[in-house]
Amino acid sequence: MCYTVGMISESKLRILTESAKYDVSCSSSGSKRKNEGGMGNGYAAGCCHSFTPDGRCISLLKILLSNDCVFNCKYCMSRADSDVPRVSASPEEICELVIDFYKRNYIEGLFLSSAVHISPDHTMEQLLLTVKKLRNEYHFHGYIHLKGIPHACDRLVREAAMYVDRMSYNIELPSEKSLKLLAPQKSRESLLIPMQKLHSDVEIFRAEKRKGHFLPAGQTTQMIVGASPETDGQIIRLTQSLYRRLGLKRVYYSSYVPVVHDALLPDVPAGELREHRLYQADWLLRFYGFDAEELVESDGNLSPDLDPKCAWALRNMQFFPVEVNSAPLEMLLRVPGIGARSADKIIRARRYTRLTFEMLAAMRVVLKRARHFITAGGKFYGSENAAAVRGLLSSGGRTPAQMSMFADSRGMALALPSDLETARSALRGEL
Amino acid sequence: MIYFYDGSMPAFLTAFLLAYADEEATVTSRSLQLTLGAETVFVQADGARAKRAEKRLLGMDRDCLHDLSTLLRSGDDDRDMVAFRYLKFLTQQGRPVRDMLAEDCVLAAVECMRRVGYEVHRFHGFLRFLECSSGALYAPFSPDNDICDLLVPHFRARLPQFPFVIHDVGRKKAAVYDGEHTFVAPLERAEIALSADEEGWQSLWRNYYASVNIPSRERLKQMRGYMPVRYWKFLPEKYRSEPL
Incomplete structure (x- = not known):
């Protein structure tokens, strides 16, 4: 790995962005972090800075620290046995990029994720190092969304939560069975337990009115829809329990886009209409007072024809x-x-x-x-x-x-x- | 009668008092073509009368001058009459009317204010700063509404160490933060020297913009709906490599 201080190269930026872009979470809302003598602050309502031709908004600089992965999740273009160029950015490269993009008002903050490089703990350490540097050395107080790395140790995760606004572990697939099949190194426990711990840590932090920050914008998650056989009814019930039991702020759905070929995966992309209906149902759960049970049978799907x-x-x-x-x-x-x-x-x-x-x-x-x-x-x-x-x-x-x-x-x-x-x-x- | 005024709040309030009882009143700050034979009057701001009007209006609705200021910033052709009818209705009712959405004049005013506020929110995101060789930041833009000074508090809170100029090139005015104070000044053209790295960062930004897109899910209509084409002129990711 070669670290150079300063401007990241165009090719590295392209590779690390293209590997990060299938993560759909983009929002920059929920944090009122103040600018404490540096650059940047939170914008509670969230703010979109641009829109790409696929109709999605750019709010945060969405990037991987590394795409060099030891995990082998079938659906992922960065999986270990996939033949793609591997690069890693240095924490300085990420920090400079954030500062100069933010200063020009291109972005609202950073969305930092990473492939599992060397080991989960090593990766989490590098992520933590980057966000600490950004906060402490670059005095950046804008929004940071950090991906949690499954199997990383609690101490690192908890420390990271004190520096960032939001964290997310991706559920990835709506059932344990599909997860085992398609993401063999991840397990339900490696995703749900850290989410539970962070949730209870946030509750304690608020209850004790401690100084500083601890995930002011909470947690989100994401699942891929259409790569595995779960029904909308199962997905919406899972979503509801994530909102109610784990206090998540958002659940994102990503309709499956085949970026790699594997015998276990469908070769056709999942319909965007299905994703749209799931989001409509999700909104009904969060803002309209509906229960999952009212919307769809557990073994049924949402109607494609009617909202x-x-x-x-x-x-x-x-x-x-x-x-x-x-x-x-x-x-x-x-x-x-x-x-x-x-x-x-x-x-x-x-x-x-x-x-x-x-x-x-x-x-x-x-x-x-x-x-x-x-x-x-x-x-x-x-x-x-x-x-x-x-x-x-x-x-x-x-x-x-x-x-x-x-x-x-x-x-x-x-x-x-x-x-x-x-x-x-x-x-x-x-x- | 047509009541011309200069677009300022005191002059508007003076015109408001003069035109109040005139059922045929047209209040305007735009140099529209005069209807042949229409009686016109050019209203000068009368500070004392405007103050009295302010006081009375505030007694009926303590937020109404904020509403008025927002309405007069609108780029809509009929903003003056929207403001006039709204204030007239407020005066007739003698209490806040902004929730009386079934009234046409209230609805028109509320919608107009919403558009101004929405554009402010949009430019919190869409404004683009260019870094000058001095280290100051320069953001040209051409908003629908007269909002350049409304953007200052947001950016000042984020970038307190950077002097910046937000330039409304259409209205030829700029909101300036010099690192300490903020003010608005007329500005026709800005001569700026870009910093050595500016091109490089713009190029990285274009690179990022192209990379983060998912080409197989093209939805151009949605993109244009969220980010209207008229704003693209000042977005480095949408104009191709010739900075302004």
Whole structure:
């Protein structure tokens, strides 16, 4: 390994970036770290600095310290038996890069990861060395997200947590079985136990109101979707327990992109639609008060045709329509098409006047889907009939005979599966 | 009657008082073509009257002058009338109205303020500094709204050791931080000498930008939605190797 102080070479930067880019986590939110006599600070809301042609944002400089790996995870381009050029950056090269990029406002901070170089402890030591240098010698107080290295010793991990804003261990695959198959050197314990320890350390740190910092922006994780056979139901349940038991801030999903060929892996990329639906469900868990059990059966998948909130609403028509002038916030948030911002606008505006559909439209509340699930001032515009789903179906162009089985809106949950296609096409098309 | 004013807050408030009872009032700071035969008046700021108006407005809504300042920064063609109608409605109601979103004039004002605030947030990310040979940082940009001075506190907190100039090249003005004080000054063109390393870092940044992209997942529409093309002129990763 050759260490030179100063500007990193173009080829090294390219290799270390290309190996890091499949990690999807990009957010720089959650930290209010102050600038203590140097450069940089936290930006609690997070900040995007650029967008790449794949539509993703650049917030942090996402880079590996080394791509020289002793692990042999099947899906990873840096795995030990893959024939790629191996490089390692020096801590100084990373620090200089961060400082000069940050100064020019290219980035919000650093996302530092690494292949397992030599050993987990050695790698963790190098990562720790880099972030300590950045904080102590370069006086950098901007955002740092550090990857945890599985099997690295607790002491190193805990020390790192005092310097960085966020840490993440990637769950990688949604089940132990798949992990064993595809990432033989990682185990559920090597990922979940450090996450648990960090979580309890954060809790203790907060409870005792200690000085300094300990992961102010918490932990996140990521799993690859589509490389292994788990259902959306399993994935969403796992996600929910990660949020509730381990206090994670975010769970990222990365739909599988074949970067290496292996008999154990599919050769086709997983659909981006599936990833999108998982994110929608994830948002419903975090911001909309839904439980995983409401969204999808444990052995089932999310509907590709309907967003998960719509699908839930169609299974639960007994709750609808709701009156926008009186429904509580948590119910407004469950209306398909009404997001957090629209719900907030409705709550604010209705204190002063009785809202009508015209007002909602003027306020740019999107009514395309919502009008089938709400009334405004007692009026319903989903269809001429009272039940929203009948509106859906009539716009789907079904015959009255077929509609009759939906006549009683209470029967919806039972009746729907037999004619789900109709409801779906109605929602996709006419609404 | 058309009420011209110079775009400043005191002049706006003076015009506001004059035009308040005029049902046909058009308040504007733009040199639009005069309608033939329309009566016009050029309103000069009247410090004392403006102060009185401020005091009364603050009595009804202590945040309304902040709203007004934000509205007058908007690059929208109708910003003056949006501000005028909003303040007029506030005066009629005698209490804060910003949550009364079912009222057209309130909604227009709230949306307008949101756009200004959103652009400030965007440029916290999209502003690009060039390093000068003196060590000072220079950021040219051309925002939709008049926001260059609103960006200063953010960058001052992050980069207190670096003097910087944030140059709104369209409005020919700049917000300056000299390492101690901040001020706004007219600035037509800036003559700058780049530092020796500037090219090198820009080139590394372009390299990074190209490397971190996943070409098999191209979504150009999404990229343009988040980062509008009109901002690209000042982003080194989007203009090709000829710095400004």
